[in-house]
Amino acid sequence: MNAEAPVTRDHRADFSGLAPGWSYLDSAATAQKPAAVIDAVARAYGEEYATVHRGVYARSATMTERYEAARARAARFIGAGSADEIVFVRGATEGINLVAASWGGANLKPGDRIVLSALEHHSNIVPWQLIAERTGAAIDVVPLTPAQGIDIDALESMLDERHRIVALNHVSNVTGAVADIPRAARAAHAVGAKLLVDGCQAAPRLPVDVDALGADFYVFSGHKLYGPTGIGVLWARGEILAEMPPYQGGGSMIETVTFEQSTYAPPPARFEAGTPHIVGAVGLHAAMDYVAGIGLDWIDAHERALAAETRDALRGINSLTLYGPEDGSGIVSFTMEGVHPHDIATILDEEQVAIRAGHHCCQPLMMTLDVPATARASFGIYSGAADVEKLVKGLERVQRIFG
Structure with a gap:
């Protein structure tokens, strides 16, 4: 079940580290900094x-x-x-x-x-x-x-x-x-x-x-x-x-x-x-x-909605395996059959999409999941539907490259 989307707000302008056209989907590692x-x-x-x-x-x-x-x-x-x-x-x-x-x-x-x-x-x-x-x-x-x-x-x-x-x-x-x-x-x-x-x-x-x-x-x-x-x-x-x-x-x-x-x-x-x-x-x-000032209730709803949108879109790529609960908070991890997560991240970077790839400092969890690593997209206050669209298009390119 998809999270209900909150009222749309665009906070991207508060973050000088976000270059035009660059989708930063690694907020779980570290968040960009607002002007304040x-x-x-x-x-x-x-x-x-x-x-x-x-x-x-x-x-x-x-x-x-x-x-x-x-x-x-x-x-x-x-x-x-x-x-x-x-x-x-x-x-x-x-x-x-x-x-x-x-x-x-x-x-x-x-x-x-x-x-x-x-x-x-x-x-x-x-x-x-x-x-x-x-x-x-x-x-x-x-x-x-x-x-x-x-x-x-x-x-x-x-x-x-x-x-x-x-x-x-x-x-x-x-x-x-x-x-x-x-x-x-x-x-x-x-x-x-x-x-x-x-x-x-x-x-x-x-x-x-x-x-x-x-x-x-x-x-x-x-x-x-x-x-x-x-x-x-x-x-x-x-x-x-x-x-x-x-x-x-x-x-x-x-x-x-x-x-x-x-x-x-x-x-x-x-x-x-x-x-x-x-x-x-x-x-x-x-x-x-x-x-x-933005409101943690809004942030929670915003990120859950983006995560749900991402999961729905990625389910259309047959070679992808998604990890975690459907109602998870702002983080989506996945693997693509036959493609190492580091290769996924490298190709996405060429598309100006920044994600995390690796074991995420959770090696015991990777053993439990029986994978060496995952790719991870994680959202922040500044993330939006355009970032999800770029991620999906980038992953479609990964799939084309690796057949």
């Missing part, structure tokens, strides 16, 4: 620049206010109860590593079990493998549904008191499947486990309310949310953060330091060692304002 973000970053690196939390001069104080305003904006963006529950990190990858090393290092022990799904990005697999090796914990994997989403029925049946944490993506970066996170949270909490959610693909395209989701940890990256690279957000419930030991040591995260002993600042400062990515936080603030 570029301008905010330029000002922050220019006439507004100063350090934060240290200087007593006026510009430093002003920049500190802007940095902390970005933290408060991030809290509102995902429905967090307090800005003190927001930790700025380099991206979702660092956020998950922080939780695995800090919370996992303090709470996991031999015999404990960690639950992941077959749909996870490497960033939500490798950190758990590292902490499992350190602590003696073990990893269980939730299988996929026939529609290639996370099988929550299987999750419920496999959980028991040995499981300490469940770590799942909110939206798959390969299939576009949207996980039933509230149900996963209830299942995890029923056995005393925590739930971490990788929200990298959800935050740019779905309204997120961490309290309604029931998550204990939520992470997302700024660059997928139309913001700068090198900045992201880790949210955790305040009582959990308060019990977690530091992840890194250095300036900003301390209360006192002597050669005999150091004491640490309360969260979130405890987890932000060193000079932070000040300008990244300012740019992320601008990105969240931009996205909120």
Whole structure:
């Protein structure tokens, strides 16, 4: 069933990186940046620049206010109860590593079990493998549904008191499947486990309310949310953060330091060692304002409609196999019989269509799907029907070339 198309709006003019005639269908990898973000970053690196939390001069104080305003904006963006529950990190990858090393290092022990799904990005697999090796914990994997989403029925049946944490993506970066996170949270909490959610693909395209989701940890990256690279957000419930030991040591995260002993600042400062990515936080603030101004409900409907239109069009190419659920969010992955995805992407590039090809940092999922790689088209605020048309025409050319 096709998603209902939202009222048409054209935001392409806001994005100077989109050359005329170029169809950018790789937003799941990284989103283009609107003028509002570029301008905010330029000002922050220019006439507004100063350090934060240290200087007593006026510009430093002003920049500190802007940095902390970005933290408060991030809290509102995902429905967090307090800005003190927001930790700025380099991206979702660092956020998950922080939780695995800090919370996992303090709470996991031999015999404990960690639950992941077959749909996870490497960033939500490798950190758990590292902490499992350190602590003696073990990893269980939730299988996929026939529609290639996370099988929550299987999750419920496999959980028991040995499981300490469940770590799942909110939206798959390969299939576009949207996980039933509230149900996963209830299942995890029923056995005393925590739930971490990788929200990298959800935050740019779905309204997120961490309290309604029931998550204990939520992470997302700024660059997928139309913001700068090198900045992201880790949210955790305040009582959990308060019990977690530091992840890194250095300036900003301390209360006192002597050669005999150091004491640490309360969260979130405890987890932000060193000079932070000040300008990244300012740019992320601008990105969240931009996205909120358009409306995440509209973005969700817009991208789902484009994904449904793409699926309908690609079904007319007999040699294509589509992956993921029919009602997936803004991401369409596919393979073409006898053609490697890298060749598909190369020919599409000649047609001025940019897609992603490869394993998408999901090698275990590729093994489950029994393919070496897929081609992936992913949509953004600036995408439209013309992009879908160019993609389909480009794929028809691929088919002609390879017979």
